[in-house]
Amino acid sequence: MSDSNRASVLLVRSGLTDWDCQGRMQGCADLPLCEKGRAAAATDCAKLGAIHLALVLSGPDEACRSTAALVAAATGKGKVKSVEDLRELGLGLWEGQREEELEVRYASAYKAWRHDPAKIVPPEGESMTEAQDRLIEQVIKGIGRRRGPEGVGIVLRPFAMALVRARIFGLPIDQVWDKLESSPCTEWVSVDMAELKLGRMAAVAASTQQRQASAQR
Secondary structure, rough: OOOOOOEEEEEEOOOOOOOHHHEEOOOOOOOOOOHHHHHHHHHHHHHOOOOEEEEEOOOOOOHHHHHHHHHHHHHHOOEEEEEEEHHOOOOOOHHOOOOHHHHHOOHHHHHHHHHOOOOOOOOOOOHHHHHHHHHHHHHHHHHHHHOOOOOOEEOOOHHHHHHHHHHHHHOHHHHHHHHHHHHOEEEEEEHHHHHHHHHHHHHHHHHHHHHHHOOOO
């Protein structure tokens, strides 16, 4: 790109796993692509064509790594790097459960999480704010690894992709559900690095203030 402060990022949602197809919350559980997920991911990646990527980054789980390999094969970019901090949102005790099960077993907490996700943390899970901060930090680092105008491919699980998209588009966390439901399988985004860094700094400051306030209660 002509503007050195901007970068092209190819966001790719990982293919489906068995839990995805069953409507189960996966979180950080490490599952492979199911047959349906692998076939769909291969079809989506084949549509990418001859694009230029400096590298392909992925979450550490098998579904992300397998999808990243398909992206690399389709684009002719062999360099793939798995990054631990690009992992999915940790859902703790909710992992493996269906939404209707959560509505019964954790009725008030799950309802509040859906309504105000920035303030509710799944039991033994991770806050969306902290997850978004670590994800954006790795996106910034990943973009920094490129040399020249080539883009960077980043393969993420659904919640992780929604959180990254929300920050890139300047949306609050309470709109993450819209991004989760509307996330395309692949999407090119033009990232303003200065705005992304400033946004992360502001979010980290706010997160720190929230933790301090909670500790004083």
